[in-house]
Amino acid sequence: MISIFRRPASSPPPRRLTLDILRYNPAEPERAPTLQAFTIDEAEGMTLFIALNEIRAHQDPSLQFDFVCRAGICGSCAMLVDGRPALACRTLTRDLNSHITLAPLPFFELIGDLSVNTGQWMRGTAERLQTWIHAVDRVSIDEIEAPMAPELAEAIYELDRCIECGCCIAACGTAQMRPDFVGAVGLNKIARFRLDPRDQRSDEDFYELIGDDSGVFGCMSLLGCHDVCPKQLSLQTQIAFLRRKMARLGFD
């Protein structure tokens, strides 16, 4: 019934994979960054999570990388897989050539090898864009909650699904030139809170946060973010919509 378990009578020998991994340890600045090649035998259902752990367990215990959930939901393991930002944990080696190149996400502070400091950047962005509900009214938690249209709740969740993996920033042309650009992750969050009636901020408030070139007007519409988002968020639509709203406000 399930195709991956339907195997031909005599299986061919496993592929031998070569992983070229960009190595650099900031604690050893005297050693220049290098691409180091590791070879392993592919196994059925092998993900880059499995492959990298196998390399660390058997070949090089010093190799640094970040995995947490290993299920594609936490956003820890974004890296450049053959030059393209992706979540390593859910990338199956069978979808790649036998020669694979892995590099850390660009833009973010490098911790070592494939590990980058997305957390610090995301926290800074959250502080800067104030990505929380701004409510003036106090809510009593003993009382029945305020109703919300079911479809609105679902629409908010659609935008709330961002996992802050950093892929959109790594794929962003503007972020390459403007280190202060909030990127698709930041703009999507503004779209999310703007949609949420529990957040009592006005469009003027949001304009203060993103109404300049480090915000929504910095986007050059290359939309690499949209192409690589592992959660397939509607980043193109959100950014375009926000820009129209904010531009109108700028003219008023």
Place this chain on the structure above:
Amino acid sequence: MQIIHSDVLIIGGGLAGLRAGLAARKRGQEVIILSLVPPKRSHSAAAQGGMQASLANSTRGSGDNEDVHFEDTVRGSDWGNDQIVARMFAHTAPKAVRELAAWGVPWNRVQAGDHTAIIDGQPVTISESTTAHGLITARDFGGTKKWRTCYVSDGTGHAMLYAVSDQSIAAGIPVHERMEAVSLIHDGSRCHGAIVRNLMTGELVAYVARATCIATGGFGRIYQSTTNAVINEGIGAAIALETGIVPLANMEAVQFHPTAIFPAGILVTEGCRGDGGLLRDVDGHRFMPDYEPEKKELASRDVVSRRMEAHIQSGKGVRNRFGEHLWLDITLLGEQHINGKLREVKEICQHFLGIDPSRQWIPVRPAQHYSMGGIRTTPDGAVYGLQGLFSCGEAACWDLHGFNRLGGNSVAETVVSGMIVGEAIADFCASPAGELTVSTALIRDCGRQAAEEFSAIARCSGPENASQLLRDMQQTMSQQVGIVRHGDALQSAVDTLKSLILRSRQIGLRCSRPGANPELLLAWRVRKMLKLALCVADGALQRTESRGAHFRSDHPQRNDADWLKRTLAYWPDAEQTRPTLRYEALDVLRMELPPGWRGYGARDAIDHPDTSRRQAEVDALRQQLASADRNTRQAALLAFRHHLPAHLRGDNARLGEAP
């Protein structure tokens, strides 16, 4: 060594730690949170299906209240939990959901009118009232009498974690990321903070605080097959154990989730079965009704997992090259439902199995999922043995779950216990006992000891390999301390683990790289994980009964007469190779719901001598107060509200319930 001061140090940046930190911060305490990873990447994000709270908004939840939630939780625990805690929890859970709603969690809402649900394999039309339209809805989960599990599609934990994390950012609480607490600073009676290792640089820092709270989650990674994230290694519990004074309770109570995808062990939510999904065997036969005619696929997790393993043992498993599994069939729910309410499940199936679950069955087999046991605390979250130390969430044995946790009760516990324990922490800081009186010499000594521990590992050139020891431990635990246990296998597991502990003192490193050194870290951690594994295995070996998730094929009955007690595991001497076990009795005479049959699973328990007496008392009280309102009746049976912070004591409003 650098010393950082704060009023409150929270170790762990998941939902429990964040929520406790927020509570303390709102009371004016200065809070620092330590986290292994950026907090939004915590394992809380993996809670998919939902959070139990008796809002009773939807038609199938109608009639629900704290009493029903309490009873479901106690039955689920197989009477192993603390009923006071279960009461505090059931009472606070609706408040927690409503607070989260105000913080922006996009809970799925009731849609007025008719909709079709799949119940027991059949489409059923359910009609929702217009008065409930737009209120928070709920889905069905195992072991519950009502549809009580509030949800956000199947990304509930993610939505909750982001909302609470953003609240902690709004409150200006600093989170020190990629920091791992490696030992507690204590003088044998009072905890003063922790020695902490920077995972990026390897540097040790002392964090000194008036109150310290461990909220580091579970320890599933001592098992080979687990749904847990790779960071769930239980180090928070281990450093508490290593004080020699703090006990870990009920470590043998380990939950196996029925539906982990096979063989990767990644969770697919109980919501699949709650929404109508079925379990099938090699013949495509739906087998759960054969075993559990009442609750079928929706008996509690311990029961379903055990039935699945038994069914595989009876020759009905599906064989593939990795071993045997069963099928989870959600095709009957339809593509639209799956795309809307089970989309993470769909993504997981696509990416890891290459299948479309709206057309194909999902290969599943039970895997380790949750640690009911942990750092033993009082109902306030104060840790046994050390003043100034608190714990909450999965890391703690607050004892909400006893020997089996209901689905949807753990993500609920994280925020509820955070709300309660955070207040207790603030109370402690405001009390005379909360004054900081630590000597710099003690901090220095603790720091020196921790540094010495790491350098001894780095210096050792022994023959052992840390990843090999880790694998051996994980294999032993999965094979011999799993779903079905037996005295012989448990004895063999204890022997194996003891020898692994000895070998773990002879680990030689291959890499001496400065800064973050993953090999050094693993060598250090595996020694701690082995101690936890021994607490689990030895606790399981000694407990000669079956209760909840702890099932002994050589002692298949629940034995209230001898085992209605909590295991407390201590590790007083660093050189010992197995824990010192003590026991803490549960008092039947104070139970609101005396032990009985759970409503599913076996019904052959050996009674406690006090059970019939307490049951008679409870029956008499209920009769006497038959005309009183349910809250008065409940208070006469088991008063609990005084344990809650004043602002959490109020009644919960519900549709159709008189205020």
